Amino acid sequence: MQAIEEMLREKRIKVTPQRMAVYAVLRETRRHPNVEMIYQKLKPSYPAMSLATVYKTVDVLNKVGLIQELNVGEGGLRYDAMIKPHPHVYCQKCGKVDDVEQFSMDIFHDDSLFKQVQNETGYDLSAVQLYFYGRCPECRE
Amino acid sequence: MQAIEEMLREKRIKVTPQRMAVYAVLRETRRHPNVEMIYQKLKPSYPAMSLATVYKTVDVLNKVGLIQELNVGEGGLRYDAMIKPHPHVYCQKCGKVDDVEQFSMDIFHDDSLFKQVQNETGYDLSAVQLYFYGRCPECRE
DNA sequence: ATTTCTGCAAATGCTTTGCATTGCA
DNA sequence: TGCAATGCAAAGCATTTGCAGAAAT
Numbered sequence: 001m002q003a004i005e006e007m008l009r010e011k012r013i014k015v016t017p018q019r020m021a022v023y024a025v026l027r028e029t030r031r032h033p034n035v036e037m038i039y040q041k042l043k044p045s046y047p048a049m050s051l052a053t054v055y056k057t058v059d060v061l062n063k064v065g066l067i068q069e070l071n072v073g074e075g076g077l078r079y080d081a082m083i084k085p086h087p088h089v090y091c092q093k094c095g096k097v098d099d100v101e102q103f104s105m106d107i108f109h110d111d112s113l114f115k116q117v118q119n120e121t122g123y124d125l126s127a128v129q130l131y132f133y134g135r136c137p138e139c140r141e
Numbered sequence: 142m143q144a145i146e147e148m149l150r151e152k153r154i155k156v157t158p159q160r161m162a163v164y165a166v167l168r169e170t171r172r173h174p175n176v177e178m179i180y181q182k183l184k185p186s187y188p189a190m191s192l193a194t195v196y197k198t199v200d201v202l203n204k205v206g207l208i209q210e211l212n213v214g215e216g217g218l219r220y221d222a223m224i225k226p227h228p229h230v231y232c233q234k235c236g237k238v239d240d241v242e243q244f245s246m247d248i249f250h251d252d253s254l255f256k257q258v259q260n261e262t263g264y265d266l267s268a269v270q271l272y273f274y275g276r277c278p279e280c281r282e
Numbered sequence: 283a284t285t286t287c288t289g290c291a292a293a294t295g296c297t298t299t300g301c302a303t304t305g306c307a
Numbered sequence: 308t309g310c311a312a313t314g315c316a317a318a319g320c321a322t323t324t325g326c327a328g329a330a331a332t
Contacts, residue, residue, distance in 0.1 A: 015332095016286095035321090048289075050289045052290080052291095052323080053288055057287095071212055075321075077214075089258065089262050100261060116243065117228070117273055120242070121273075123239075126274055126276075127273070127275070128271070129214075132268070133268040137262075154311095155306055155312065156307095157312065177296090190313085192314095193299085193314065196297065197312080198312095201312095
């Protein structure tokens with residue numbers, strides 16, 4: 001795993017403590033946090049950091065391709081440092097977002113689906129998202 | 142195709158001109174409009190209708206299962222009277238949302254995918270959404 | 283030295299809410 | 308008649324914006 005500082009530098013964006021911190025949070029977790037969660041996580045160690053900076057930072061990191069945005073339909077966006085396309089499951093009771101790992105290959109890595117959809121729709125495709133909705137094991141009772 | 146009035150009545154919700162009008166708009170189009178688009182479409186024939194009523198109406202229609210919500214990641218939600226699960230393509234330039242028809246069967250109607258994901262994640266699944274992102278034929282130049 | 287980023291506060295804009303009135307059942 | 312829905316205006320809230328000061332290259 002590459003050093004965070006180096007990864008930012010390769011993307012030709014200024015390396016600041018705030019950017020390293022936000023990216024570090026996303027790399028350490030599998031929880032797909034939203035902006036508020038990232039902000040709360042960083043508050044203890046970076047008391048001066050503002051929420052606006054977190055918004056701007058995730059936007060930059062997403063634009064340079066270091067992270068991806070998820071939209072499970074809550075309103076706000078979630079962020080994921082795992083940029084390889086993979087499906088997600090959303091628990092409609094507790095709001096948790098989990099990865100679905102097993103099927104990344106079948107659906108996304110075989111590009112026949114992508115190609116077929118391009119042919120059918122005429123779109124020039126660049127990304128795909130697959131979301132499942134339901135109740136997580138803890139919320140099923 | 143069933144009469145709109147009857148469909149609302151079957152869902153045990155009050156049948157009002159506004160609800161019939163909103164549902165009619167969604168049944169007539171394949172554009173997956175958002176609240177503002179529905180409102181603009183209805184304004185000429187229903188000058189007194191308020192935006193808040195459109196918000197409340199799509200919420201009710203969605204809850205009783207007459208329409209589905211789409212979240213392509215724009216911020217707001219889109220609505221679709223086609224409730225059978227099917228993938229969508231979003232044009233990142235002009236914002237258009239199209240249906241992907243050919244693959245509804247392969248991916249969604251065969252429930253092996255659903256079952257596999259349930260087994261892997263332990264979630265009790267109730268819905269799925271598949272979104273493709275790219276440029277539509279008109280925006281490719 | 284220059285350019286870009288940060289942090290604050292204010293502004294924006296979509297969505298929701300409260301409530302009096304209207305209208306469906 | 309009684310309960311629910313509408314329409315208006317106000318409130319709410321997440322996100323964005325502007326800008327002066329700070330920091331990175």
